Amino acid sequence: MDTAMPYVLLSAILFALGVMGVLIRRNALMIFMSIELMLNSANLALVAFARQWGQLDGQMFVFFIMTVAAAEVAVGLALIVTIFRARRSTNVDDLAQLKG
């Protein structure tokens, strides 16, 4: 058994949880957190693979992802706060004004 296998399994489980969260939850904040979960599960997989192959590329990617995620949190949270202020709700099903 590869040394990375348990980590990858955990990562897959976390990712699936994240997907479920995004699809099932209606609260924008919860969806947001689920997305973070998916990002971090990917980070975990990358770190695990990097370790197994003895290459730093994967770990480098993780830093990038963390940076991007931080930026995304800043923008995303700002959006959510603004939407909440305007509509007194963070239920994504209520936000259907752009339907075709």
Add this chain to the structure above:
Amino acid sequence: MNQLLFISPILFPLLGVLINATLGKRMSEKAIGWLASLLVVASFGVSLILFAQLGGAPEDERLTWGAISLGIPWIQAGALSVPFGFLIDPLSATMMLVVTGVGALIHIYSIGYMHGDPRFARFFVYLNLFVASMLVLVMADSFLLMFVGWELVGLCSYLLIGFWFTNIKNAEAGRKAFVVNRIGDVAFILGILLTFVTFGALTFADVFAGVARRGESVQAAVAAITLLLFIGATGKSAQIPLHVWLPDAMAGPTPVSALIHAATMVTAGIYMMARTHVMFEAAPSTQAVVALVGALTALVAGYTALTQFDIKRVLAYSTISQLGFMVAAAGLGAYVAGMFHLVTHAFFKALLFLAAGSVIHAMEHHGHHHHPADPQDMRNMGGLRAKLPLTFVVFLIGGLALAGVPPLAGFFSKDEIVLDALKHNLPVFVLLTISAIFTAFYVGRQLVMVFFGQPRSDMARHAQESPAIMTAPLVVLAALTVLGGALNLPGVGALGYWLSPAVGEFKTHPLDVGLAGLFTLIALGGLAAGWLVYRHAFTTPDLTDPLSRLGPLYALSKNAWYLDALYQAVVVKGFYTLSSFLASVLDLGGIDGIVNGVGRLARGVAGWLGRAQAGFVRAYGVLMLIGVVALVTYFLIVGANAR
């Protein structure tokens, strides 16, 4: 400096256009009219000087003496090179004198005739522009520049026919003239293009040299070119089948009818054929067509003139008929006779039109307020001999000249044409002779109906002689009509020898006494017949024409051979049918259908796809997930297979 003198006949009237078009609104009628008239007089003066100088040149240099190149390469495109140049030779010098001389008289006459018209300045702008354009036409040294003048006079004709455009009929007459003329002009420009393709040049000198040099090898091309040029001439010079615009052109003010539609512009076709006689002589087949069309036109129009009631329409059909004589002369190769008739016709027909204008003026200005009848209808006239003595005398002179009574100008010029016809082409001679009979008859009819008997309307009863500014030009033209025959007397032939360097060999011949006697008899007999038939025909305006007893023959003449009805039914109706088909079926159904179809398609597809955009973020998420799974699956399978 010399060049400026040569083209100044064109520049003078153009100056008038410039001044009257810009300042005309602030100038008095007198200032506008006299400025325009005096500039044309100046143009006439310069033409006289040039004419005299040309006469002073040795005979064998007269063709090249007045070739003026302005040194400006006008059109330079590939093999096409047309210089901007003019040519004053005996032929164009003669035309210049006619155009500016008769033009000046008509300008002066117009000062009186157009008095009080709200668009007085505009009238003189158009008239001056016409004189300048006509001079461009006759002075051009290349086909292309001639075509420019040709189109410009067509434009002026259009503008002046529809001068009183507030009456829709006048505007329609202008449009008709414009459209019919364009048909001829298309042929004309095709002829010019074919000339260029064949000879690689467009100046008259180069083309004629090419015709002489290449002779037989270009015969077919020359035949085609001349035929096309002749079709152009049938448009401008109102020959069948394109003559239908000229009677309607009488909608314009009468001085316009005299200047453009009798004396000058309509003779452009004859001038053009005389100018290009080298080519026509190289195409005997075209010449035969030209002679026949001219003679037929003379007959058809002369026959139509027999039964018209409008004083100007009679003269219009008469003009077409006389143009037919000139065209027939050109077709017979008798260019001198044709040009001679052109000049004398310019005198006596301008005289007749201006005299008719004087009659109309007198009718209109004394009584139309309480009488709605048509002041141009000869049935409403009668007895004007006593009311308008001077107009009567000059009209009589013009009428007798038109009928061909010796020794007036029309007698000599017509005699030369029929003599040539008798020598070379018997059918043409017969047609022209019959036409001459008609001519004398309708002149007699017109004289009786207008000037004899008793006045048949209030307008005629209250008519008064026109002012001196209108009658003075009439007297001058009457004098020219009496003396014009002296230009080319049989056995002397001054005009013929003068023109011969430009239009080919000429040899005068003594008067053919038998023929002259026959045509004098025809003229007097026709006049007498007209007199006898119409002496007591109209005691009141509402009687029918005595000729109506002829039944269908009368109807044929009255309705101008039904040509207008035929064109209306075939050409105009056909055009409208085709347009409405193109508009409703092809454009609305086809083109618009495609455009609207594209719009409908986009809208339909959008409506269908739009349903996917429900606005629910989680639904999008599911779709995205499905997509990602599908893609990943796909690439895994493809990847596995690739390995």
